[in-house]
Amino acid sequence: MKIENDAHASDFPLDGNVLLGAFASSPTPMALVDARQPDQPIVWVNDAFTQQTGYGRHEVVGRNCRMLQGPDSDRAEVARIRAAIAAGQPCEVELFNYRKDGTRFWNAMTINPVRNAEGVVTHFYSAQADMTEKQRLEQAMRNANDELERLVDLRTADLSAALEQKTALLHEVDHRVKNNLQVISSLILLKARRTPEGEARDALQGIAERVGALSTAHRMLYSAGDATRFNLQDFAADLLSDLNAGLDPERTHLEGAFDPIAVSAAMAAPLALMIHELTTNALRHAFPGDRAGRVTIEARRQAEALHITIGDDGVGLGSAAPNPAGFGRSLVEMVVRQLRGAIAWHENAPGTRVEIRIPLGSED
Known part of the structure; x- marks a missing residue:
């Protein structure tokens, strides 16, 4: 058919x-x-x-x-x-x-x-x-997956325990460093009080303040949940609070605006030292005599970089009294280079503006 x-x-x-x-x-x-x-x-x-x-x-x-x-x-x-x-x-x-x-x-x-x-x-x-063979293979696959999950859970638990131990160790290190820096700062201040007024006494007080800034950075790392990260906003709030406590509010104003930027612990000490140095230098030298003024400091994240701007409406770089013993500017520029950043100093008419750019990349 x-x-x-x-x-x-x-x-x-x-x-x-x-x-x-x-x-x-x-x-x-x-x-x-x-x-x-x-x-x-x-x-x-x-x-x-x-x-x-x-x-x-x-x-x-x-x-x-x-x-x-x-x-x-x-x-x-x-x-x-x-x-x-x-x-x-x-x-x-x-x-x-x-x-x-x-x-x-x-x-x-x-x-x-x-x-x-x-x-x-x-x-x-x-x-x-x-379907016996199919079911056997499926059961073998389920058993293999269960065993794999068990091994992953064990490995995860081991890694979590190791991370906890590392974090505890880092916290302990930061705690001890902070305590040691506080002791060093106290000893330097004690020596400064027994030193006659002049360049030597000013230098000792300046060193004590710098050591204090480093101590604050380590205190932040010690108190943070993640010992590998440093919150720049928290540090700035502490720094500005301490500095404002010693200012005459009728004459000098210190203001800050910081984004909540977390950077690596390795950047904590250099950033703390740099910000402290620029801020205290502006407060110390921008307003000679009874001159009133304002200092502002900002830190913003722009793309993959940290941008820090510190400005004042004081006498400006060219009019400030020379300080042969000072090395604040050199210290700041050295720290910026260490962080692979760039710095620019500007006459602000009136005052001075310092702009710093530091790459974050994988550090943030």
């Missing part, structure tokens, strides 16, 4: 024996049950079914498919099969079935109702597949 390309399957009805022969020779285990008989017995199975289950055809025909169930068959899945059959609906399940010799296997079943011309369900057709 020649079948044209535009023919429909309904144009060529197949003999039932042809279909039965095709199903009988299929490598897929198949079974047909009669929905009209009591207990819906098996009425036909193919050779693949008998090979999968170990039962002969004569041993299964006339019996209900529940004969393949056993102790490990999932009761919920079995109930799902019963509900689908009662409703005349198709269903797909996977559950343990048992062969004739008692060995169990994962059976994936697709069960479909077969209806007559009037739409009445007369039979149920089941196609099956042994």
Whole structure:
């Protein structure tokens, strides 16, 4: 018979024996049950079914498919099969079935109702597949994943413990450094008080103040939750509070605006020293005599760089009294170079403005 390309399957009805022969020779285990008989017995199975289950055809025909169930068959899945059959609906399940010799296997079943011309369900057709190896591989994968998660959890716990120990050690180091710097500052101030007024006494007091700024930076690191980071905003707030406490509010104003910028702990001491030096120099030299004025300091993050600006409306660089013993400007420029930054000094008319740019990159 020649079948044209535009023919429909309904144009060529197949003999039932042809279909039965095709199903009988299929490598897929198949079974047909009669929905009209009591207990819906098996009425036909193919050779693949008998090979999968170990039962002969004569041993299964006339019996209900529940004969393949056993102790490990999932009761919920079995109930799902019963509900689908009662409703005349198709269903797909996977559950343990048992062969004739008692060995169990994962059976994936697709069960479909077969209806007559009037739409009445007369039979149920089941196609099956042994999924034991698939389930074994999936279980092995789950076990491997569980073991991997266990090892990751153990490694994470080890790393967390090591990090906690490192953090505690860094806190302890910063605490001891801070205490030692405070002792050094106190000793220098004590020596300054016993030194006659003049350049030597001023120099000792200046050194004590610088050591105090470093002590404040280490106190910030010690009190922070993350000992590897330094909050510039917190340091600036402490510094400005200390400096404002020693100023005459009727004559000198010190104002600051800092973004909440966290930088690496390695940058803490250089930044603290630089900011302290520029601010105290402005307060000390920009307003000689009874001159009133204002000092402002800002720190902003712009792209991948820290921008610091310190300005005053004082007498300016050119008009300030010379200080042969001073090295504040040299100290600031040295620190900026250490931080791979750039600094510019400007006459502000009136006053002075210092602009500093320090790259943050991966440090922030």
